[in-house]
Amino acid sequence: MKIAMIGTGYVGLVSGACFAEFGPDVTCVDVDAAKIERLLKGEIPIYEPGLDALVAKGIKSGRLSFTTDLAKAVSEADAVFIAVGTPSRRGDGHADLRYVEAAAIEIAKSLQGYTVVVTKSTVPVGTGRRVAELIRGANPAAEFDVASNPEFLREGSAIGDFMRPDRVVIGAETDRARAVMQALYRPLYLMETPVVMTTLETAELTKYAANAFLATKITFINEIADLCEKVGANVQDVARGMGLDGRIGKKFLHAGPGYGGSCFPKDTIALVRTAQEYGSPARLVETVVQVNDTRKGAMASRVIAACGGSVRGKTIGVLGVAFKPNTDDMRDAPSLAIVPALQDAGAIVRAYDPAAMHEAKALLPGVHWCDDAYDAAVGADVLVIITEWNEFRALDLDRVGSSMTQKVLVDLRNVYRAEDVRALGFRYTSIGRP
Numbered sequence: 001m002k003i004a005m006i007g008t009g010y011v012g013l014v015s016g017a018c019f020a021e022f023g024p025d026v027t028c029v030d031v032d033a034a035k036i037e038r039l040l041k042g043e044i045p046i047y048e049p050g051l052d053a054l055v056a057k058g059i060k061s062g063r064l065s066f067t068t069d070l071a072k073a074v075s076e077a078d079a080v081f082i083a084v085g086t087p088s089r090r091g092d093g094h095a096d097l098r099y100v101e102a103a104a105i106e107i108a109k110s111l112q113g114y115t116v117v118v119t120k121s122t123v124p125v126g127t128g129r130r131v132a133e134l135i136r137g138a139n140p141a142a143e144f145d146v147a148s149n150p151e152f153l154r155e156g157s158a159i160g161d162f163m164r165p166d167r168v169v170i171g172a173e174t175d176r177a178r179a180v181m182q183a184l185y186r187p188l189y190l191m192e193t194p195v196v197m198t199t200l201e202t203a204e205l206t207k208y209a210a211n212a213f214l215a216t217k218i219t220f221i222n223e224i225a226d227l228c229e230k231v232g233a234n235v236q237d238v239a240r241g242m243g244l245d246g247r248i249g250k251k252f253l254h255a256g257p258g259y260g261g262s263c264f265p266k267d268t269i270a271l272v273r274t275a276q277e278y279g280s281p282a283r284l285v286e287t288v289v290q291v292n293d294t295r296k297g298a299m300a301s302r303v304i305a306a307c308g309g310s311v312r313g314k315t316i317g318v319l320g321v322a323f324k325p326n327t328d329d330m331r332d333a334p335s336l337a338i339v340p341a342l343q344d345a346g347a348i349v350r351a352y353d354p355a356a357m358h359e360a361k362a363l364l365p366g367v368h369w370c371d372d373a374y375d376a377a378v379g380a381d382v383l384v385i386i387t388e389w390n391e392f393r394a395l396d397l398d399r400v401g402s403s404m405t406q407k408v409l410v411d412l413r414n415v416y417r418a419e420d421v422r423a424l425g426f427r428y429t430s431i432g433r434p
């Protein structure tokens with residue numbers, strides 16, 4: 001089996017390296033020649049635990065290669081995956097399909113022999129059929145089927161998610177296409193991973209429904225956290241008490257500053273737009289989007305309140321700016337709403353993140369970047385945990401406190417226990433806990 005993976009962004013690179021581990025020969029294609037050069041040398045453009053070793057292993061085994069030559073990769077492939085970007089279109093929030101469409105037309109021209117063209121990027125319902133139309137238009141003689149195979153990879157644990165997924169969703173409508181997809185996922189079939197084999201539209205919608213549901217779950221617990229604060233309840237115990245009900249499940253019930261990242265914000269908005277377009281509004285998801293946006297702004301007010309109502313001229317130490325731990329990804333990170341709001345209110349911000357500072361520099365101007373968590377606390381009137389990196393979970397709080405101007409800790413991820421921190425003389429605010 002041979003695979004061509006079009007697009008070596010996050011999804012393409014992880015999927016390509018993992019498929020090569022499963023057995024097929026994988027050629028990853030990108031238009032960015034400099035990126036391909038770097039990848040050939042084993043340099044990984046993104047931060048993802050384990051990916052460098054997996055890519056190196058793939059290259060060494062000869063099963064993983066990188067090229068800018070789309071035509072050659074496609075002509076040799078049994079399956080071509082489209083894993084190019086689908087950003088939100090400016091203005092209306094619809095997924096921007098220009099890269100997917102351009103890829104489809106390029107692929108069409110080089111297809112040889114029966115090939116399954118698979119959309120891997122998250123694409124709106126109907127895109128699979130549109131891709132088929134474009135390919136047929138560009139190359140009427142091509143022998144192909146289109147399949148949809150959405151990814152459910154979490155940044156930071158993407159390799160594990162690919163190798164040991166809860167399920168695989170495949171939209172494939174001919175026996176031939178289904179057989180190719182089954183062959184590609186053979187190791188997972190052997191592991192008895194559930195596979196949902198369905199139609200194109202169903203597979204496409206499943207991805208949006210799953211992400212919107214998870215975003216809803218987070219937003220739900222965040223609102224419960226706010227209520228907990230008012231009534232004097234503890235959201236972590238509420239989440240545990242709810243989550244132990246097997247129908248609810250305990251994951252994705254961590255209250256925090258609001259969800260961010262490359263998927264939830266974009267996919268919830270895209271689902272809202274699709275639903276409106278088809279005259280079947282997704283009102284619950286519309287509300288989730290609004291509540292989550294408002295929440296990120298409200299987090300800055302929480303910090304200001306913890307400082308006694310004003311941060312003008314005060315120094316704020318920030319721990320973590322990535323949208324979540326184990327990634328350098330800044331897309332829609334809560335820090336992008338919180339830090340500028342604090343600066344606008346007159347604060348001086350010192351910040352540290354173990355991986356994302358390089359990405360964050362251009363996005364968060366005026367921030368003083370620090371060497372580590374302790375450095376971020378020096379001279380600070382308040383220390384704010386925005387991202388729950390492991391290294392922030394066991395700080396020497398005595399050392400932290402001794403270098404601060406005032407001992408105030410705002411923990412937006414509920415990393416610490418209130419009694420422990422208060423015993424050390426800190427004023428401590430967290431999310432949804434007394």
Ligand code: UDX
Pocket residue numbers: 151152153154155156211214218251252253254255256257258259260261262263264323324
């Ligand atoms: C997500 C989905 O999990 C994945 O299946 C999909 O394919 C892509 O989007 P990812 O964006 O990498 O993955 O991160 P995830 O771990 O799901 O977290 C998303 C956001 O939700 C983060 O900002 C995180 O901090 C937040 N979150 C998550 C919470 O605030 N509380 C939770 O309980 C869980």
